[in-house]
Amino acid sequence: MRRVLLFIPVALAVALGIVLFAGIGKDPNRLESALIGKPVPAFELADLQNPDAVHHDNVFKGQVSLLNVWGTWCPACRDEHGDLVRLANVEGVRIIGLNYKDNRDAALQWLDRLGNPYALSLFDPQGKLGFDLGVYGAPETYVIDAEGIVRYRHVGVVNERVWLDVLQPLLQQYGGQG
């Protein structure tokens, strides 16, 4: 019995080792969104191209979409833009853009020059919807199902690997094309 007790420190050390080892390689900057399983927050935002048109949260109803948060001030957004254009044109994904804390002219110029992957562009210069979504750093990409429920958030650049490993399976799961 006494001898068994001697193994307790070893067992504790092994358990601690396993716990710590599991944490290696995890990026602490990737936080799960607090909105997973909840509807997109209500909003009322102007269209980027057409300042007079106003969009509401019903733009997400009826079809699975990606919501991409971007701004011309964000270098990583420039990095992923080509991939977004490809997703929209080749894979036929419906992407809704949220132009976050940006300048309208700069944003329009950017879309002119690099192509426009967005089925619809929301203009959010104050970052109101961004704040309600819990955006803490662009680019962020959300998977939103046909009922307007947030299903997933990806923080960082969307590239081929992210699309194949993460986004495409999710879009298929929630019934979108691609």
Next chain:
Amino acid sequence: MHRVLMLFVLLVMPVAATAVSEVYPFDSSADQERFRTLMSELRCPKCQNQNIFDSNAPIAKDMRDEVYRMLQDGATDQEVKNALVSRFGEFVLYKPEFSQRTVLLWVTPLIAVLGGVLIVIGVILRSRQREDDTAPLSEEERRKAERILSGDDNSPR
């Protein structure tokens, strides 16, 4: 001239250091205090080891503005925390709420202390028991010991 300039700089410096709080004016100093406490308890999601008071990330500023706006609207501390947790997740609380998910987190120190106390009690009880075991020498052993000590021990060793 230089001395006067230096004096001026020294006079102005402490004012500059408290300038941050002056961006958010409150009617009562109690509210001001609540605001400061809340800001030091809320964690910036972008620069993860800073609270929203220390951080100069844009998102931390947005969070400060929101906390300020809610306090001005008469929100309680709990309402402010809930509003931010619903957007950014439990992560923003430096002091997580007690819930089913965080039970282990809160209870572990208690378990550790109780475990330590149990071990100490065990050690004490065991040493008491050992004292009881060491009964005084029997009559024969005592005579033998006396012989050895007096030096005329001729028994085989």
